[in-house]
Amino acid sequence: MDARAKAGVSIRSASKRYGPLIALDDVSIDVAQGEFLSLLGPSGSGKTTLLGILGGFVQPSSGSVWVGERDITFAPPHKRDIGMVFQSYALFPHMTVGENVAFPLRARRQPKASWSGKVADALAMVELRGYEHRRISELSGGQRQRVALARAMVFEPQLILMDEPLSALDKQLRETMQIELRRLHRRLGTTIVYVTHDQREALTMSDRVAVLKDGRLVQVDTPEHLYDRPRNSFVASFIGEATLLPVARAGENAVKLGDTVLRTAYPLPREDRLLLAVQTEKLVIDAGDAPGDANRLSARVTEVLYQGESLRVFAALADGTVVSLRQPGNHAARQRIPLPGAPLSVALSPRDTIVVAA
Numbered sequence: 001m002d003a004r005a006k007a008g009v010s011i012r013s014a015s016k017r018y019g020p021l022i023a024l025d026d027v028s029i030d031v032a033q034g035e036f037l038s039l040l041g042p043s044g045s046g047k048t049t050l051l052g053i054l055g056g057f058v059q060p061s062s063g064s065v066w067v068g069e070r071d072i073t074f075a076p077p078h079k080r081d082i083g084m085v086f087q088s089y090a091l092f093p094h095m096t097v098g099e100n101v102a103f104p105l106r107a108r109r110q111p112k113a114s115w116s117g118k119v120a121d122a123l124a125m126v127e128l129r130g131y132e133h134r135r136i137s138e139l140s141g142g143q144r145q146r147v148a149l150a151r152a153m154v155f156e157p158q159l160i161l162m163d164e165p166l167s168a169l170d171k172q173l174r175e176t177m178q179i180e181l182r183r184l185h186r187r188l189g190t191t192i193v194y195v196t197h198d199q200r201e202a203l204t205m206s207d208r209v210a211v212l213k214d215g216r217l218v219q220v221d222t223p224e225h226l227y228d229r230p231r232n233s234f235v236a237s238f239i240g241e242a243t244l245l246p247v248a249r250a251g252e253n254a255v256k257l258g259d260t261v262l263r264t265a266y267p268l269p270r271e272d273r274l275l276l277a278v279q280t281e282k283l284v285i286d287a288g289d290a291p292g293d294a295n296r297l298s299a300r301v302t303e304v305l306y307q308g309e310s311l312r313v314f315a316a317l318a319d320g321t322v323v324s325l326r327q328p329g330n331h332a333a334r335q336r337i338p339l340p341g342a343p344l345s346v347a348l349s350p351r352d353t354i355v356v357a358a
């Protein structure tokens, strides 16, 4: 690869206003060369706007976009060396697979003699070798999405932008494609910025995840960090399956949930109002085998939901507060679950005891 292809992408203090609406509010992110970064947030949080600013489809009201040392804020999309994949595949239905994939080569006026080799390579990458002459209408949804991906990669852009590319696919195919895309990224090393509103998808695929809310960047972090050290209650509730419970400060590394003192491995936030964020799978049923330093809570089972691969158990603490935990669906784990109404002791490791500002 040449030096140009090794550049990262930066967005600096970018804002976008539509009249009185602030769609994006002073967002800065550095995407490292070769990184897979996801933009995660609820609908309307500014993900597509941010992607559009990177791609050149949206002009920022203020701020700038850089590829390495080059300011591309005002460069048109076709001069940015960026491949795009959208939710709706945006393939040309009247063209063959090969013509679709060759389209960016034509648009970039690359020598025609090079097209067929590049198209064949791009199709091979997405495991559609030999599909050049198929019609788009003959392909399944997953195959169409792969053609769209091949088309985005065929000119070897330094950056690929994807806006919810898998959201039109059914769950099983979506999960397969997530794993394939992740592997493809590892193999190619292209920088990818990927928009999704699905936290599980973001955690599965990304090197880092940027969480957006109301046009603001809330936290940019690795999946593990986002999950273990959410910056605030929004991130904690958006990532995973957390119950948020009001707690009171009880020393430097401890909080009180009702009458029970819970120790945490982390410094507490400075804010006055604190919430304990308990992910369902971090609470474990204590059959006398929990580690000595674990926090313990006494509860009573209120409901058990069978959900296939796992079970969700709801349990009420002494003051009536309900927590929920997950147990694997195997028989040994299921036998630990008391019947509804029976007492239950649950353990929570200090490293899983996450306290965030309310």
Ligand SMILES: Nc1ncnc2c1ncn2[C@@H]1O[C@H](COP(=O)(O)OP(=O)(O)O)[C@@H](O)[C@H]1O
Pocket: 018, 021, 022, 023, 041, 042, 043, 044, 045, 046, 047, 048, 049, 050
């Ligand atoms: N062209 C536009 N004109 C006016 N408002 C827009 C336009 N594009 C987006 N918005 C608004 O900007 C906010 C962010 O939108 P968007 O970036 O599409 O969010 P997301 O992709 O996270 O769902 C939303 O409130 C949306 O309605």
Ligand SMILES: [Mg+2]
Pocket: 047, 048, 049
């Ligand atoms: Mg969007």
